[in-house]
Amino acid sequence: MRILGINALFHDPAAALMVDGRTVAAAEEECFSRRKHGKRPVPFSAWELPELSARWCLERAGVRAEELDAVAYSFDPKPARPAGEMGLDDPWDPLRLEYARRAPEFLAEALPGLDAERVVFVPHHVAHAASAAPASPYPDSAVLVLDGRGEAASHLAGRYREGKLDVLAAQALPDSLGLLYEELTEHLGFLRSSDEYKVMALASYGKPRFLPRLRQDVHATGVGGFRAHGVDWAALAPPRAPGEDWTQVHADLAASAQAVLEEVLLELVHWLHREAGGEALAMAGGVARNCVANSKIAARGPYRHVWVQPAAGDAGIALGGALHVAGQDERPLPMPGADLGRGWSDEELRVWLEEAAVPFERPDDVAEAVAEELARDGVVAWFQGRSEFGPRALGHRSLPAHPGRAENLERLNRVKGREEFRPVAPLVLAERAGELFAGPLPSPYMLFVHEVAGEWRERIPAVVHVDGTARIQTVEERREPLVARMLRAFERRTGLPVVVNTSLNTAGRPMVDDPRDALECFGSAPVDLLAIGPYVVRRGRRGEAFG
Numbered sequence: 001m002r003i004l005g006i007n008a009l010f011h012d013p014a015a016a017l018m019v020d021g022r023t024v025a026a027a028e029e030e031c032f033s034r035r036k037h038g039k040r041p042v043p044f045s046a047w048e049l050p051e052l053s054a055r056w057c058l059e060r061a062g063v064r065a066e067e068l069d070a071v072a073y074s075f076d077p078k079p080a081r082p083a084g085e086m087g088l089d090d091p092w093d094p095l096r097l098e099y100a101r102r103a104p105e106f107l108a109e110a111l112p113g114l115d116a117e118r119v120v121f122v123p124h125h126v127a128h129a130a131s132a133a134p135a136s137p138y139p140d141s142a143v144l145v146l147d148g149r150g151e152a153a154s155h156l157a158g159r160y161r162e163g164k165l166d167v168l169a170a171q172a173l174p175d176s177l178g179l180l181y182e183e184l185t186e187h188l189g190f191l192r193s194s195d196e197y198k199v200m201a202l203a204s205y206g207k208p209r210f211l212p213r214l215r216q217d218v219h220a221t222g223v224g225g226f227r228a229h230g231v232d233w234a235a236l237a238p239p240r241a242p243g244e245d246w247t248q249v250h251a252d253l254a255a256s257a258q259a260v261l262e263e264v265l266l267e268l269v270h271w272l273h274r275e276a277g278g279e280a281l282a283m284a285g286g287v288a289r290n291c292v293a294n295s296k297i298a299a300r301g302p303y304r305h306v307w308v309q310p311a312a313g314d315a316g317i318a319l320g321g322a323l324h325v326a327g328q329d330e331r332p333l334p335m336p337g338a339d340l341g342r343g344w345s346d347e348e349l350r351v352w353l354e355e356a357a358v359p360f361e362r363p364d365d366v367a368e369a370v371a372e373e374l375a376r377d378g379v380v381a382w383f384q385g386r387s388e389f390g391p392r393a394l395g396h397r398s399l400p401a402h403p404g405r406a407e408n409l410e411r412l413n414r415v416k417g418r419e420e421f422r423p424v425a426p427l428v429l430a431e432r433a434g435e436l437f438a439g440p441l442p443s444p445y446m447l448f449v450h451e452v453a454g455e456w457r458e459r460i461p462a463v464v465h466v467d468g469t470a471r472i473q474t475v476e477e478r479r480e481p482l483v484a485r486m487l488r489a490f491e492r493r494t495g496l497p498v499v500v501n502t503s504l505n506t507a508g509r510p511m512v513d514d515p516r517d518a519l520e521c522f523g524s525a526p527v528d529l530l531a532i533g534p535y536v537v538r539r540g541r542r543g544e545a546f547g
Contacts, residue, residue, distance in 0.1 A: 001019070001020060001069045001070070001326060001329060001330070002017070002019050002020075002067055002069050003017070003018045003019075003069060003070045003322045003325050003326050004016070004017050004054060004057065004058070004068050004070075004071045004072070005018070005026075005071075005074065005127075005317075005320070005321040005323075006049075006050060006054065006318055006321065007050065007127075007316075007317045007318040007321070008047055008049045008050060008073070008075075008099075008100075009047050009074075009075045009099070009100060009124075009314075010047075010148070010193075010314050011037060011286075011313060011314040011315075012028055012029075012037050012313055013028070013029040013038040013039070013048045013050035013315075014026065014027065014053060014311075014314075014315035014316075014389075015027060015029075015050045015053040015056075016057065016318040016319040016321075016322050016340070016389075017057040017058065017060070017061055017063070017322065018322045018323065018326050018332060019061055019063070021326055021331065021332040021333050022332075022333050022336075023319065023322075023323075023332075023333070023336060024061050025061060025341075026057070026311070026318065026340040026389040027053040027056060027340070027342065027387070027389060028050075028053060028315045028389070029048065029050040029052060029053045030510040031053065031341060031387060031513040031514075032052035032053055032513075033052060034510060035510070036194075036508055036509060036510050038050065041191065041192065041193035041194045042192075042193075047096055049103075049107070051110045051111075054111060056342065060342075064113055065112060066114065066115070069118065070118050070119075070120050071107055071114065071118055071120065072127070072321030072322050072325045073100075073104075073107070073119055073120065073122065073321065074122050074124060074127035074318060074321035075121065075122075075123075075124050075127075075150070075151065076122065076151055077097050077100040077121065077151075078121065079123070079151050079152060080097055080151035080152060081152045082094065086152060086172070086173040086174055087173065087229070088173060103119060104117070104119035122317075122320075122321040122324050124150030124151055124317065125150045125153060125155070125156035125170070125285070126156070126167075126324055127317035127321040127324060128145040128284040128285050128309075128316065128317055128320055129143045129145050129160075129165055129284065129320070130165070130321070130324035130327065131284050131311070131312075131319050131320025131323060132145070132283055132284040132308075132309045132320070133160040134323045134324075134327055134331075135282075135309060135323060135335035136282045136307040136334060137305075137334055138279075138280035138282060138305055139160060139163065139334065140159075140160050140161055140163075140278075140280075141160060141279075141280035141282050141305075141307075142158070142159045142276040142280065143156070143157070143158050143282045143283070143284075144157050144269065144272060144281060144282075145284050145285040145288075146177050146178060146265070146283075146285045146287035146288065147176075147178040147286040147313075147314070148176055148179045148182060148193070148286060149178070149179060152172060152173060153172055153173060154171050154173055154175065154179065155170060155176075155177070155225070155226070155285075156169070156170050157170070157224055157271075157275075159275075159276035159278065160282075163327050163331050164327075168272065168275050169223070169224030169271075169272075169275075170225075171226055174229045175225070175226060175227050176228055177226065177228045177261060177264065177265075177287050178287050179228075179229070180218065180228045180229065180231065180257075180261075181196050181199065181290075182196065183233065184199055184231075184233060184253070184254070184257050185199050187233040187234070187239050187240070188239075188240050188250055188253070188254065189239070189240035189243070191242075196286070196289075196290075198419060198422065199258075200254075200258060201422045201423060201465075202250065202251050202254040202421055203254040203255040203258040203292070204465055204469075205251040205254075205421060206251030206253070206255030206256070207252050208255045208258070208259035209255075209256065210237075210252060210256035210257075211256045211259050211260055213236065214256055214260045215260060217231045218231065218260045218264060219263075220264050220267035220268060220271070222267075223271075224268070224275070226267075226268065236253055236256075237249045237250055237252070246421075258290075258292060258293070261293055262292070262293045265287075265297060266296060266297060266300055266301060269301040270301065270302060273301070273302040273303065280303060280304065280307065281297070281301070281303040281305070281306050281307070282307045282308075282309070283306065283307070283308045283309070283312070284308070284309040284312045284316055284320070285312060285313075286312065286314070288309065288312040289308075289312045289313060289391070291446065291448050291449050292469075294306065294440075294447055295440065295449045295450070298439070306440065308445065308448075309335075309390075310335075310338045310388075310389070310390040310445040310447065311338070311391075312447070313391065315389070315390065316390070319389070337444075337479060338389050338392070338394050338445060339387070339388060340386065340388075340389040341386050341388065341389055341513065342386060342387055342513060343386035343387070344514075344533070346533050348515075349532055349534075350535065352515040353515075353532070353535060353537070358537055359537070359538075360532075360535045360536065361535065361536055361538075362534050362535050362536075365489075366482070366533075366534050366535070366536060367485040367486035367489055368489050369529075369536050370382065370400070370486050370489075370529065370531045371486050371489030371490040371493060372489075372493065373528060373529045374402055374499060375402070375490060375493035375494050377401075377402050378401075378528035378529055379399065379400075379411070379412070379528050379529075380401070380527065380529045380531055381399060381504055381512075381518060381522045381530045381531065381532075382395070382396075382397070382398040382399065382400055382504065382531050383397060383515070383518040383531065383532040384396055384482055384483075387511070390445075391511075392445060392446045392447075392473075392503070393501060393504060393511060394444070394445065394473060395427065395473070395475065395480050395483040397505075397512050398502070398504055399415070399416070399502045399527070400427065400486075400499045401424075401462070401499070401500040402462070402494070402496075402500065403460040403462045403463045403498045403500045404459060404461070404462070405461075406461035407462075408462040409461075409462045409463075412424055412462075415506070415525050415526055416505065416506050416525075417506055417508070421466075423463070423464075423465040423471065424462065424463060424501070424502040425446055425463060425470065425471045425472060425473060425500070425501050426463035426470050426472050426473070426499070426501065427472075427483065427500075428472055428473070428474060428475065428487070428498045429474070429477070430442045430444075430476045432497045433472060435497075436452065436453050436456045436460075436498065437450035437451065437452060437470060437472050438450055438453065439451060441474060442476065443474050444474055444475075444479070445473070446471050446472070446473045448471070448472075449465075449469040450469060450470055450471075451469055452464050452468055452470050459496065460496060460498050462500050463498065463500055475487060486499070487499060504521060506521065506525055518530060518532055522537065
C-alpha cells in the first residue's frame with residue numbers, strides 16, 4: 001500500500017508518505033517554499049496545498065502519483081459545522097470548508113496522474129490521534145489530542161486497541177484550550193497561531209496571581225471535557241503591542257494561563273486513565289507541544305509512559321492521516337524517528353560547496369573538528385543527515401555552542417534575533433542524562449522539561465532557564481552516532497557532557513533544510529564554523545562570510 005498524507009488547512013501544510021506500513025518520508029511545506037509555517041498563520045490564508053513537499057515525498061520513494069493507493073486528507077468537511085453555529089467568529093470559515101470539499105480535484109491537478117477518487121477524508125482529530133499512538137512505541141495505548149479546533153471540536157480522548165481507535169470523549173467548540181492560548185498569545189503582543197511557545201517561556205518569569213480568576217472560565221467538567229472560552233484578558237492585564245517591552249503583569253498573566261492549562265490537562269488525563277486504563281499515554285495536537293505541561297503530566301499523571309508526537313502540531317496530521325488509512329488494512333510500524341526529510345550524500349554536498357566557490361576542508365573526523373571549535377567557544381552551524389519533521393532541531397539542523405558560558409544564551413538569541421527571555425536547550429547522551437537532569441527519560445524529541453541538578457546549574461548556565469529547568473534532548477548512539485561522537489569529544493576537552501542545541505535558522509525564517517539554506521545562513525549570521533556532512537567551512541579571520 002502506498003499512502004500519501006496531506007495537511008492543507010489551518011496551520012503548517014505538510015505531506016507524508018507510507019509504503020507497506022513504513023513511514024518513508026515526511027516534510028513541511030516551509031522547508032521548500034522558505035515561508036515560515038508555509039504561509040502566514042492568519043484566518044484569510046488558512047489553507048495551502050503542500051504541493052512541493054508532496055512531490056518530494058513521491059520522488060523520495062520513487063512513487064508516481066498514479067501508483068498511489070490512497071491520499072489521506074486530514075480534515076473531513078462533511079461533519080464540519082459553520083463557525084457561527086459553533087460560537088466562533090470566523091468569516092473565512094465558509095471559504096475554508098469549500099476549499100476542503102474540493103480538495104480531491106485540487107490534489108489531482110497538483111499531482112498529475114492522481115485519481116481524485118483515491119482521496120480519503122480523515123477527521124482532523126482522528127488524524128492527530130493516529131499520529132500519536134500508532135506512531136509511538138506503545139501502539140495500543142490511551143490517546144489525548146488537544147489543539148485549537150478541528151471540524152467541530154477541539155479535543156479527543158480515546159484508546160487504541162489492536163490498532164483501532166475507540167473515541168471516549170470530544171469537547172465541542174467554542175471551548176478550546178488551544179484557541180484560549182492563541183488569544184493570550186495575541187494579547188501579549190506575539191503572533192497568534194505561531195508564537196505560543198514564547199508565552200510558555202515568558203510564564204517562567206511570572207507568578208500565577210490571576211489563577212483564581214481564570215478558573216472561573218477555564219476548568220474541567222469532570223466527564224472528560226472542559227470549559228475554556230470567554231476570558232476577558234484586558235480586564236486582567238493591558239494588551240502588549242508587538243515589539244513593546246513586556247512587564248511583570250504580562251509575565252504573571254502568562255504564568256496564570258500556564259497554570260490553569262496544566263490543571264485542566266491533569267484532570268483530563270486522570271479521567272482518561274479511569275476510562276481507558278493502561279500504562280501508556282500518547283499525545284498530539286498543538287497543546288501537546290507545551291513541554292512544561294507535558295512534564296507535569298509525566299510527573300503527576302497516572303501513566304507510566306507518556307509519548308508525544310514530535311510533529312504534534314498540524315504538520316503531524318499529514319503523517320497521522322496516512323497512518324490512519326494504513327491501519328484499516330494492516331498494523332503500520334511505529335515512527336522510525338523524526339529525521340524524515342531531505343538529505344544529501346557526501347558527494348552531493350561536495351558538489352554544492354564547489355559550485356558555491358567557498359573554501360572547505362574534509363577533516364579526519366567532523367565530530368572532533370566541531371568539538372574543538374565548540375571548546376574554543378565558537379558557534380557552529382551543524383547540517384547532518386536528513387532534516388527533522390516537526391519544529392525542533394534534533395541534531396540534524398542545529399546551532400550548537402558551549403553551555404558553560406552564561407553569556408552564550410544572550411549571544412545565541414542575538415545571532416537568531418530572538419527575545420531575551422527565551423531559553424536554549426541542551427544535548428546530552430542518554431546514558432549520562434540522569435546524572436544532570438531529573439524528569440522523563442529518555443527524551444529524544446525535546447518535548448519535556450527537566451530539573452537541572454544543583455551542582456550542574458553553575459557548570460552549564462547557558463542551558464538553564466530562569467526556573468532551573470532545561471528542555472533536554474537525549475542522544476542514543478545507535479540512532480545518532482555522529483552526534484554522540486561529537487558530545488564525547490567535547491567532554492574530553494571541557495569536562496562537560498552537554499552542548500547547547502538550538503535550531504539552525506534566524507528569526508522569522510524556517511529551519512535550514514537544504515545545502516543552499518545552510519550556506520546562506522552561515523554567510524549571513526555570526527557563526528564560526530559550518531559542519532556540512534563530512535566537510536567544514538571556516539569563518540575568515542576578519543569576519544568575512546567565507547575565508
